[in-house]
Amino acid sequence: MAESEFRHDVCVVGGCGHVGLPLAITFASHGLRVSVSDINARAVETVRSGRMPFLEAGAEEALRAVIGRTLEVGTEPGLVSEARHVVVVIGTPVDEHLNPTFHTMRRFFQGLIPHLRDGQTVILRSTVFPGTTEKIRALLDRSGLRVRVAFCPERVAEGKAMEELVVLPQIVSGCDERAVEAASELFGTIAKSLIVLSPLEAELTKIFANVWRYIQFATANQFFMIAADHGLDFYKLHDALTHDYPRMAGLPRGGFAAGPCLFKDTMQLSAAYDNNFALGHAAMLVNEGLPNFLVKHAKGRFDLATMTVGLLGMAFKAESDDPRESLSYKLRKLLEAEAETVLCTDEYIRDPNFLPVEEVLARSDLLFIGAPHRRYRELSLPSDLPVVDVWNLYGRGTFPG
Structure with missing residues (x-):
């Protein structure tokens, strides 16, 4: 033809x-x-x-x-x-x-x-x-x-x-x-x-770009964990590190590094390098371990077994309706093993098991932020509702004091 x-x-x-x-x-x-x-x-x-x-x-x-x-x-x-x-x-x-x-x-x-x-x-x-x-x-x-x-x-x-x-x-x-x-x-x-x-x-250039982002997020998340284990607010440190200091401008904030590409491509690069990509495996352990870290710290502060826990945001990132490889679902599984009840909501994902955000707020004893959708910033949260906020969406640090 x-x-x-x-x-x-x-x-x-x-x-x-x-x-x-x-x-x-x-x-x-x-x-x-x-x-x-x-x-x-x-x-x-x-x-x-x-x-x-x-x-x-x-x-x-x-x-x-x-x-x-x-x-x-x-x-x-x-x-x-x-x-x-x-x-x-x-x-x-x-x-x-x-x-x-x-x-x-x-x-x-x-x-x-x-x-x-x-x-x-x-x-x-x-x-x-x-x-x-x-x-x-x-x-x-x-x-x-x-x-x-x-x-x-x-x-x-x-x-x-x-x-x-x-x-x-x-x-x-x-x-x-x-x-x-x-x-x-x-x-x-x-x-x-x-x-x-x-x-x-071209193949390596594309994979390198995704893996680099994944490793950057892992670095921030590892710093986040270290700060939290010292009882410190990572975001206070992040602001100090990056304020008018160009050499640190590339340090991401903490949060779930998820979605259909970054994790998968890091594992592809490792396989292509005969599984000798220690940096990629370390990044995977950090990023995939973040939900476990949050639940562990929450258990140290609250009696989860007696609580109704609300989870806001199930997409893999803000302002998205894409649930693929979202770590919010891993967080939900971990919370379901520890809490009395887990309630989920999302602004964009349609799921018959999800509840309106207002109902989740009204029924929850403790709140986790899974995806930092823009609307959640505008919510009027009850003053006595503790929030585990890995994204620092509300400017109060990750863990309630």
Whole structure:
């Protein structure tokens, strides 16, 4: 099939999710003919109606402007065959032993091969285990297809995708010069600038970025724990460290380091380095251990077994409706093992087991802040309600005095 015969400029496969949909909308907003192929029929119908299936600032208005015009959405895998570029947002997952499972990626592409056509460019978008791009190229070559293979990692923060897709530099890599040229042409329509690397360089660059953030958060959380064990307010120390002192400006505040990427990618890098990544494993122990630390300190202050405990915020971060890998759920499990009753609420996640925040406040003897949603700052808390506030949302330190 000649390039001029493709009905769409780009098809985003798995494109109704947090990575793919903002990208598809952005391409369509810049005049490209875009299709989205996704097996989630419910999400597809939601997008077709001009509504976002998840929170993403600025996305729904942009979606309504392009849906049915420059953006087509469907469950049909045949959409893949009609696009010049095929962007795949399926990443390499980690199994229960924290090892990457490339066989999942292999099975996905084996199912995709019947829908690919000569002359296309296949672009991997999600974070992948180092070496994956070349393995996919080899798999497609063995199938007899003449397609180009590229890796152009997603670099935006969830919730800020529509803004960051057009202002951040885009890393572009490919298995040959023609793949780099095709991917550069595609992302050049939206990105502020392009950085060209080899596939392995690009894969490691993406993983390094996520792991660096995870380690930064672990450093802050370790400092937080040390301060708390000394009976001190970490946030008083944090303010002293960072106030008008540029060398410490990069020190994060404490809080849950969670979500679908940071932990997983730290474990991917460790596996790629023969499990000799001690710094990554240490960061994992700190970040994943923070809920346990909070409950341990709460037990030292309160008789949890007789208390109703309220948990505000179940998303993995503020102003998000994404529960994936949220440490609030780990915190809930720990509290359920210690407290008489645990009540949960969230401003954005819809769960029949969650209660309105007002009811949680009225019934709770003790409150934990799981996700620091903006609305929680505005709550009028009962003066006698103690709060375990790892985020220092209320400016009173983490643990009640």
